[in-house]
Amino acid sequence: MTTTDLAPLADRVAAPADVPVPTGTDGLTWRPLTRDDVPAVTRLLTAVEEADATPYRTSAEEVDEEFDGDWKDHARDTLAGVDADGVIRAYARVNQPPGDLRVVRAFLDGAVDPQWRGRGIGRQVLAWQQARGRQLLAASGKELPARLAVFTDDGAEATVRLLRASGFTPARFYAEMRRPLDVELPAVEVPDGLSIVPWSAELDEQVRLAHNEAFADHWGSEPRTAEDWSQGRSMFAPTWSFVALDDSTGDVAGYLMSGRYEHDWPVIGYKAGYTDLLGVRRAWRGRRLAPALLATVMAAYQADGMDYAELGVDTANQSGAHRLYEGLGYAVFHSSTLFSIEL
The missing domain is CATH 3.40.630.30 (Gcn5-related N-acetyltransferase (GNAT))
Known part of the structure; x- marks a missing residue:
């Protein structure tokens, strides 16, 4: 329709x-x-x-x-x-x-x-x-x-x-996944022609635009305005956030944004770094950039003494993200559902 x-x-x-x-x-x-x-x-x-x-x-x-x-x-x-x-x-x-x-x-x-x-x-x-x-x-x-x-x-x-x-009826199902960091981390090479650098405020607007493009084909995702993008960052962890740049153009090819939810740690019984956002723009997909970003952040979590890496995923994600995460050692430990009335 x-x-x-x-x-x-x-x-x-x-x-x-x-x-x-x-x-x-x-x-x-x-x-x-x-x-x-x-x-x-x-x-x-x-x-x-x-x-x-x-x-x-x-x-x-x-x-x-x-x-x-x-x-x-x-x-x-x-x-x-x-x-x-x-x-x-x-x-x-x-x-x-x-x-x-x-x-x-x-x-x-x-x-x-x-x-x-x-x-x-x-x-x-x-x-x-x-x-x-x-x-x-x-x-x-x-x-x-x-x-x-x-x-x-x-x-x-x-x-x-x-x-x-x-x-209301169930519209989408989500899984929270975690991976222990006291075992060997995945060895994933950064794709040729790309560099993974720390997130910076100077790159943030380019990351927002990259996010809007990367998620344009994801169910339920809508463009984030500059004001909306800047909100909800009370738990944002800049030192656990990374940007993949194209060496030849300087364009943002992908990004990973993390949160540090220390108030959750006494509840779950361990320390964790949480991947809030992960995206790769269409022109750079199929080169294992997402696994490279995740391997990079796992090393950063581990270096800061975290016990687990965590993230959330739409279980019906057409990009195969759920399988990607399982292949890197993540396992489901919690689930949630989006209920909706479609009008």
Whole structure:
């Protein structure tokens, strides 16, 4: 189906005039989130992640950076349920990234305190998110396929049941993979005519453009604007990030960006370097550049005393990334799913 075959965006998303604020929620009062709520939201997420036994924890820095981005309207796109003691027991966010060119997306994110589950609060919060998400999709004015999207860990069974009951279906499956660094690292030569250099701020804009090109054929990926690209870097590890350059032209052929999530280490019981982004532009594919970048970063992780190298992968990635990682010694240890309503 092409965009010319689609019904008008406004008809497809059916955005409501008003967003239904939850009612009858055992005394919770509802208001938007502000940056002052970062400690409270962090505590709530820790409680949720402990209850769901997830192999990570969300840090205050990561919660705080969700307030970055001039395109976000926190007064209308966030919600907090506060009890009589002033404690946040539930929250919700909706984000519609500004750079979408192929599918216009609204990402829904939220949580309910485990002690307050089973009272119908999550159902009402999700209804609020869907309504606000549809409003944001309609307001984008982009006559494109549209999507309401929610990422959830596969172990969060209550969330999975709620999403299915609310009309969401699994759209994509993701695996977290890790490789021990106390065994021999893969010996992968850098392809002829290319050099792998440390990431630098001077190269960052070229890396952004390379990323947009490299991921243009990946399901669910959309171009990152300069502002969007610069956000979400509270855990960015520059010394674990690398860029592959073409020796003859200086063009960026590929890149690897890492994060250092030290707050996860006590939870998982080991120290790890995490590969957040890995990409190779089409003109340089088929030369084993991705394995060379991974071998380079594994050596950097190992030199800094890390026990494991970790990364995440779309299990249906058409580039064969899952097989590539397995061939380098990575194995799956956790999984998650993107649920969506396609509009």
